[in-house]
Amino acid sequence: MTSKKYEKANRRLLQQVSNAYSILNDPFQNKGTAFTKREREVLGLTGTLPSKVQTIEEQAARVYEQYEQRPEGIQKRKFLMEIFNTNRTLFFYVMTQHLVELMPVVYDPVIAPAIEKYSEIFMKPQGAAFLSVDDPDTIEESLKNAAGGRKIKLIVVTDGEGILGIGDWGANGVNISVGKLMVYTAAAGIDPREVLPVSLDVGTNNQTLIDDPLYLGNKHARVQGDKYYDLVDKFVKAARKIFPDVFIHFEDFGRDNATKILNKYREDIPIFNDDVQGTGIVCLSGVLGALNISKQKFTDQIFLTFGAGTAGMGIANMMYREMLVEGMDPEEAKKHFYLVDKQGLLFSDTPGLTPEQKPFVRERSEFDNTDELTNLEVVIKAVHPTVMIGTSTKPGAFTEAAIKEMAAHAERPIIFSISNPTKLIEAKAEDLIKWTDGKALVATGVPSDPVEYKGVTYNIGQANNALIYSGLGLGILASKAKLVPDELLSAAAHLLGGIVDPEEPGAAVLPPVAKLQSFTATEAEAVAQAAIDNGLAGEDVTDAKSATENMKWLPKY
Structure with missing residues (x-):
């Protein structure tokens, strides 16, 4: 040769x-x-x-x-x-075959220690885009490089400040974006080639990370103020420029930033904040499901939010909006809400109130014993809530005495202890059932086994945002929705809340994760139809059912 x-x-x-x-x-x-x-x-x-x-x-x-x-x-x-x-195809084939077993492993609760150890066990970036506040001029280049020529339709982005119930984990928090996108694909069939996890690395206030020689993120305090919001703005504009049809899901941002970012962009582009909106929707669905069982009216409920941070206020706002949908006067509706945070019951003169808390606080003149209203049991005795939802990350905060006090004044108390991971839950499902003699309608934020009590098997609903966001996202993408207003969120909540069987003894207030793949398709169709009905769908989208079916990806070669 x-x-x-x-x-x-x-x-x-x-x-x-x-x-x-x-x-x-x-x-x-x-x-x-x-x-x-x-x-x-x-x-x-x-x-x-x-x-x-x-x-x-x-x-x-x-x-x-x-x-x-x-x-x-x-x-x-x-x-x-x-x-x-x-x-990827094999991974999602396996995950869809064993969804109930694998979801807690690839996502919550096992994802919490995986985030804490992310830098130590790092092997591959998992297709994520890492955007640094110290190098903002490379945002477009970074997004393009991470996408690798793929047409991205869904981004899950985090700045790692408010990860689950474990707090600020900086750049390690990118795992939460990866995990959420896994659920989007496994539960709703969103094409994994069209999704992108994004980390906004703005530093961290977690000194353990800064001192850790293996930590992979920026080793300085979190950047705040204009420089922070400029980075967010550059990211949003770059993402929409490079991927014109992209739907942006904001995940685990800090309490001071989450609502501000949502309010800034939601009137212009399709975005969603899982902590502000997702938790609120799934809890609304759970309450609607519980009321289907108890046969009570939504407008008769008294709500106590235990933990008035991002998630807690998202829940309160979602319940409040539902009161208005039911025809209640806005001022009258606000009288049905009580907020309890680390200071106790929140009043109009409580120092450090957030803009989201202020509309729901109470006046001290309503009570004779305001100094004692720092104790949950005393608050319950004073306000007689019928619905109590915990997002406090305070393990054991729902004590036996407090729960028995609530059950003494509510025929079927609705109690959701949804803090996660498991070690941060306010009360275990089995205790809530026992302490209320089987009267409580219960949901938890982490998977809970059925509870056997006095011959009845009580199935425990999991207030898992995956019940909502996966179907919601599929419906938004399938309909090519221009925005994500409350009407689309309400469509998802009502669909989910209507799935429970109210005649079954011990019925769960939310459908099980085992049926996630089946009802996400129905949920997506309801969301797509709401987008069509509200004039928000793409011009070529007229049939919600066919749009969602055509959008679905299946894990096969």
């Missing part, structure tokens, strides 16, 4: 090797042992894989068998992330 022919053949061989390497290391293209013999020939993969060609079912059986051999918790999650980083 002449030297020129040799060089040409060598270049061809190197190109084949390069193509094979690229394909096998691209989680969106890689099929692993499922590549057919013909595909291996065409793609230059001959000899790079064992001879046996497997089906996705055979691959999945092998993956699940290996998964079962891993220790519980973070080791199981690390193994699943290896599959995620290698072969």
